[in-house]
Amino acid sequence: MNGGGRAQPIEPAAVPVAIVHVVDDDEAVRDSLGWLLEANGFAVRTHASAEQLLASAEELEAHAACLIVDVRMPGMSGLELHEELLRRGLGVPLLFVTGHGDVPMAVASMKRGAVDFLEKPFNAEHLCAIVRQCIERSEASRRRALAGQPARERLARLTQREQQVLERIVAGRLNKQIADDLGISIKTVEAHRANIMDKLDARSMADLMKIALLAAGG
DSSP, rough: OEEEEEEEOOOOOOOOEEEEEEOOOHHHHHHHHHHHHHHOEEEEEEEHHHHHHHHHHHHHHHHOOOEEEEESSSSSHHHHHHHHHHHHTOOOOOOESSOOOOOHHHHHHHHHHOOOESSSSHHHHHHHHHHHHHHHHHHHHHHHHHHHHHHHHTTTTOHHHHHHHHHHHHHHHHHHHHHHHTTTTTHHHHHHHHHHHHTTOSSSSSHHHHHHHHTTTT
């Protein structure tokens, strides 16, 4: 106990550090990338396979992150890992590296959301610049998700039917159109609209649109 003095201030919670995850089956590549990134101030985790990364995937949700993934690996390939992460809703910024130049593969990966595609050997300065961009993107995404959490909690108050009505309101549908869409009366639509406004603490259509946009992460 502090003998009658002033109460000690509560230390603010530490902000989770951003982590760069290196996924490559080549130990020498993992080590060299780890040393390079740590020398440039990044926190790094290395993984010998895609499966090893997925076994600790919860860390991808706990921190801002960037993935550096080899395209061709035994077992699950880098491209298959990317697909699995997308399937799980883990849209972590990802950079592919490979020793096998393949332009069609590069184009396909970029279309699926990969940030970049580099051939080995690559320029260290260029790599670090891209990693910084990935981390900034991840941090911005996490901020948007946190900002939208209160809105998502409000939306969880709605019944399934009210959510269906809200989706159509946001899409710009009129009451009569919503009634036709859902096979209900216009008066029922009006009642649902009133309930939605009340449950979401929305005072205007502008409030309603803002809540829906925040909940969607925009």
